[in-house]
Amino acid sequence: MKIAIAGKGGVGKTTLAGLLARSFAAEGKHVLAIDADPDANLASALGIPAGRYAHLQPFSHMKDLAKERTGADSGYGGLFILNPKVDDLPDAFCVEHAGVRLLLMGTVEHGGTGCVCPEHTLLRSLMKHLLLERRDLVIMDMEAGIEHLGRSTAEAVDLLIVVVEPGQRSIQTTRQIEKLAADIGIKKIAYVGSKIKSQEDKAFLASALPAEKMLGYLSLNETIRDADRTGAAPYDIGGDFLEELLAIKTRLLDYAG
Template identity: 25%
Template sequence: MKIAFVGKGGSGKTTLSSLFIRHLAAHEAPVVAVDADINQHLGAALGLDEAEAAALPAMGAQLPLIKEYLRGSNPRITSADTMIKTTPPGEGSQLLRIREDNPVYEACARTVRLDGGDIRLMATGPFTENDLGVACYHSKVGAVELCLNHLVDGPDEYVVVDMTAGSDSFASGMFTRFDMTFLVAEPTRKGVSVYRQYKEYARDFGVTLKVVGNKVLGQDDVDFLREEVGDDLLVTVGQSPWVRAMEKGRPARFDELEAENHLSLQTLRNAAEESYGNRDWERYTRQMVHFHLKNAESWGNAKTGADLAAQVDPAFVLGERSAVPQPS
């Protein structure tokens, strides 16, 4: 299942996404974690030192490889140069799976050892000096969207994406790629403003959204969040000595995390599993095609010099039955 953590800058979404990833690893679940935030901090939150985090390969720099692999033998895609971030798979496309080894993971993912198990970590890559004034961050996040469009995942497998802050996630169709979106909100007016934006933008796309109240100090904070977001409030998280020690670079074993926070993380997992059970692969594929056609008309056709609508395979539906391994 695919899970996103979103929220305004400083809300604690990276910390909570890293705790959730640790929780999954402790329960021996296969996990691919993706840092898609313009501020790349997920690696550090998962215990990498500064040098290790800086050495993570940038997905944005591997776009040619990613495109060439994913297009496979799809006859509707004449070259990797005509693929854009929204290009959907079709007959002959190479699909990604959580547990496999493939050239995309080899180039873009690194193994991180956590208490209880290993996870794969991928990162879009930070803004570089060469990007300043000539590129937007969404060009890097496009590599993540392309991979999610070609990913077949099962109910006991997890992709966890730490998204860019605020409502920037709506600059593409990637916000529809998730079974569950956890919006991390502080109990303040600014803290819930991003929630209102997300709720409004996602209304027509069947996005499952739950709020995780963070930095909650007491019942008054809980009451405030409940009043502002209603039944979308799933769980709240307070101050954590374990997290504070982790942020100082001195984390204890994960099983020493406070019991109430372990319960909160299990609540997140239960909600995600329930949402995955409602996944509609046909709608999932239809939304993918919708955003591809929209991007093709808006800018993709002009940029590539091709009719990108012709890349759509009308008979293809992404799903578990399409997960038969294909030859490289």
């Protein structure tokens, strides 16, 4: 199963990605977690000690590797390989913790409307490999723009989960993500309500989003906030939110089919 998670910054998508990854791994699943958000925080949400991932670089920053794999440093007039070898990279550059393997993707900064450069080519080929060729259960923590996904890989995404909090700005971001997802051909989109304080919050989201696509809710929780401040994994601390997570997982598996 391949799951992408997106949402407005600060809405709680990284928390959800970390909880799902740890929960599936605890069941014995082979879980590959991909941090594809420029503000990379998934390692902390997974509970990986800082010393274990401090050396990791996002693939988007590995310019020498990108040039080597694409042949861009060969001097042939700027031409390079568009389908470089990447199948060995996940195992070579991951950090494993509690049954979850983590990869950092990063984002290629560029001007204009597109980028055909070694780094972008490497990221695109790697994402295609992870989604189309590997059998891991993949959980991707995306930025709101879901820019790592393209038409060639969108059909491999079993489910795009949009994390949304009860507020108009979050709903607006959700609409933008929905449009981007439709444009590239993602077929299944669902929602998780986050930072819920009351029934009124649930009613607000119910008025804006289709009920049949709502997987569940994560309440605003001091334990999760404390874990974020200390760099601990909410999954390791535990609390009532794990029951909410179980309900979300059950609905997710049913909805994704």
